[in-house]
Amino acid sequence: MAFITDTRGTANTLGQRLSGLRATIVTAYTQRKIYRTTINELDMLTDRELGDLGFGRSMIKQIAFDSAYGK
Numbered sequence: 001m002a003f004i005t006d007t008r009g010t011a012n013t014l015g016q017r018l019s020g021l022r023a024t025i026v027t028a029y030t031q032r033k034i035y036r037t038t039i040n041e042l043d044m045l046t047d048r049e050l051g052d053l054g055f056g057r058s059m060i061k062q063i064a065f066d067s068a069y070g071k
Contacts, residue, residue, distance in 0.1 A: 031069055034068040038063065042064065043060060
């Protein structure tokens with residue numbers, strides 16, 4: 001005779017899933033805000049100031065992306 005034992009963990013409740021969704025949205029919003037702020041601040045610098053920092057204007061979006069989302 002065979003026996004089957006089901007050892008699944010508890011399923012996430014609706015509240016837990018909504019809480020996770022909210023955390024994901026807040027994280028995405030925060031990262032996007034960092035991205036936009038970095039672009040705006042670097043865009044206000046002159047080419048000379050950007051050169052003093054060691055990069056050109058074409059690198060602004062990549063720098064903002066790296067600062068917001070990591071490398």
